[in-house]
Amino acid sequence: MSQRQILQVFEQYQKARTQFVQTVADLAARPQNTETLQNAGVMSLLRPLLLDAVPTIQQTAALALGRLANYNDDLAEAVVKGDILPQLVYSLAEQNRFYKKAAAFVLRAVAKHSPELAQAVVDCGALDALVISLEEFDPGVKEAAAWAISYIARHNAQLSQAVVDAGVVPLLVLCIQEPEIALKRVAASALSDIAKHSPELAQTVVDTGAIAHLAQMILNPDAKLKRQVFSALSQIAKHSVDVAEMVVEAEIFPAALVCLKDPDEYVRKNVATLIREITKHNPELSQIIVNVGGVAAVIDYLGDSKGNVRLPGIMMLGYVATHSENLAMAVIVSKGVPQLAICLEEEQEDHIKAATAWAFGQIGRHTPEHAKAVAVANVFPKLLNLYLDTESAEDLQVKAKKALKSILQKCTYLPALEPLLYEAPSNILKHVICQFSKVLPHDSKARRLFVTSGGLKKVQEIKAEPGSAIQEYINAINNCYPEEIVRYYSPGYSETLLERVDNYQPV
Numbered sequence: 001m002s003q004r005q006i007l008q009v010f011e012q013y014q015k016a017r018t019q020f021v022q023t024v025a026d027l028a029a030r031p032q033n034t035e036t037l038q039n040a041g042v043m044s045l046l047r048p049l050l051l052d053a054v055p056t057i058q059q060t061a062a063l064a065l066g067r068l069a070n071y072n073d074d075l076a077e078a079v080v081k082g083d084i085l086p087q088l089v090y091s092l093a094e095q096n097r098f099y100k101k102a103a104a105f106v107l108r109a110v111a112k113h114s115p116e117l118a119q120a121v122v123d124c125g126a127l128d129a130l131v132i133s134l135e136e137f138d139p140g141v142k143e144a145a146a147w148a149i150s151y152i153a154r155h156n157a158q159l160s161q162a163v164v165d166a167g168v169v170p171l172l173v174l175c176i177q178e179p180e181i182a183l184k185r186v187a188a189s190a191l192s193d194i195a196k197h198s199p200e201l202a203q204t205v206v207d208t209g210a211i212a213h214l215a216q217m218i219l220n221p222d223a224k225l226k227r228q229v230f231s232a233l234s235q236i237a238k239h240s241v242d243v244a245e246m247v248v249e250a251e252i253f254p255a256a257l258v259c260l261k262d263p264d265e266y267v268r269k270n271v272a273t274l275i276r277e278i279t280k281h282n283p284e285l286s287q288i289i290v291n292v293g294g295v296a297a298v299i300d301y302l303g304d305s306k307g308n309v310r311l312p313g314i315m316m317l318g319y320v321a322t323h324s325e326n327l328a329m330a331v332i333v334s335k336g337v338p339q340l341a342i343c344l345e346e347e348q349e350d351h352i353k354a355a356t357a358w359a360f361g362q363i364g365r366h367t368p369e370h371a372k373a374v375a376v377a378n379v380f381p382k383l384l385n386l387y388l389d390t391e392s393a394e395d396l397q398v399k400a401k402k403a404l405k406s407i408l409q410k411c412t413y414l415p416a417l418e419p420l421l422y423e424a425p426s427n428i429l430k431h432v433i434c435q436f437s438k439v440l441p442h443d444s445k446a447r448r449l450f451v452t453s454g455g456l457k458k459v460q461e462i463k464a465e466p467g468s469a470i471q472e473y474i475n476a477i478n479n480c481y482p483e484e485i486v487r488y489y490s491p492g493y494s495e496t497l498l499e500r501v502d503n504y505q506p507v
Contacts, residue, residue: 028067062102070109104144150190157197188228215250223264230270318359361403375416
């Protein structure tokens with residue numbers, strides 16, 4: 001065989017390998033093919049091609065493995081069991097930028113499925129190789145490495161700590177300062193995934209100066225970048241008063257409030273989440289948000305949103321109102337109660353209704369004035385229905401009941417209380433009767449109205465245990481009226497009168 005023929009054989013072999021690996025990569029891009037490829041033993045066929053002498057074959061083999069591993073955890077598990085990860089990690093440090101991107105994609109595709117698979121990626125030494133990739137000149141390699149790191153860190157605190165210990169955080173902060181938008185996005189996402197697990201991890205992110213760099217990007221025109229920036233700031237701010245104060249001190253308000261009207265739904269939701277995470281900590285932080293117009297902005301946001309996007313805004317109003325009478329009044333004055341009533345009416349999901357009921361409880365529990373603001377929005381019947389509805393989730397029933405009780409204990413607005421006399425079960429009715437027993441002794445007009453509306457008659461029909469709290473409240477109400485009036489409205493009084501007529505002997 002001549003030299004030319006030998007070269008032709010090698011050339012045909014290279015073409016065959018190239019065609020094979022490209023075909024597998026194309027087939028792996030379509031989910032319906034993955035099971036067939038796995039059953040055909042494609043993993044063991046791709047593995048030696050990762051060390052092929054031809055760089056394009058190596059890259060395409062890695063791409064095919066990444067696509068397969070990305071599909072489900074069984075295929076990702078097969079990559080781990082096939083001892084493919086150490087090979088990829090070794091090549092990350094040695095090969096060209098195209099291969100590095102493909103190898104990082106495989107690591108990301110394996111790590112995303114579960115903490116166990118992510119730990120397997122860490123155990124094979126991937127973090128050190130990914131750190132080196134973050135220091136590469138090529139932004140595409142940095143982006144691929146940051147993405148893999150993000151998927152490792154998101155699972156739990158232990159994996160995030162491993163990422164931190166590898167020295168990743170300062171490099172990610174450098175990445176968010178790079179001009180490439182795609183790299184900024186992924187780096188901000190990775191910082192968010194690291195910070196979310198614990199105060200200590202969040203502090204690590206803060207200590208590298210991340211907040212100032214994230215704050216500079218809140219008005220960037222790229223919606224996907226803004227999503228990640230606000231997510232990262234939220235995950236940092238949620239842990240403690242100190243870090244929340246640092247986020248506020250980065251002077252992101254009032255500028256961030258503009259983003260509550262952003263066309264992108266996820267940007268709006270992440271901004272609302274950030275404001276929620278700040279206000280939940282203490283009255284001082286809530287007051288700062290109130291002072292910059294945050295409450296009014298969030299109420300407008302609730303009016304423009306639907307479904308789960310509303311949830312952080314609803315909770316933010318509840319947190320603000322929790323802290324003090326004045327802050328709860330700020331929610332009322334900004335027309336927060338009617339908007340929350342609309343949310344309670346429109347939303348179908350029980351967890352959103354439960355959050356709204358909780359928010360009402362926080363607003364109305366402070367003083368009679370606060371309770372009246374909730375009562376005039378006709379919220380009591382809605383809360384009662386949610387509590388009594390057997391279809392309601394247990395958490396919704398608990399929150400509706402708790403909110404109703406806490407508001408009723410402050411409510412002296414009798415027109416809102418009276419319908420509850422006819423509809424409320426005994427455990428709620430007790431609080432309604434209690435409020436009447438407090439108000440009626442001091443209000444002659446209310447006493448008259450209570451008689452003419454049928455309220456006094458209804459109270460006489462309530463069967464209470466002698467000596468019980470509710471019986472004492474009924475006695476206190478009855479003591480506001482002449483004895484004959486109370487008798488007149490008592491059950492059976494008409495029969496007593498008829499009996500007297502029957503027994504009466506005319507002179």
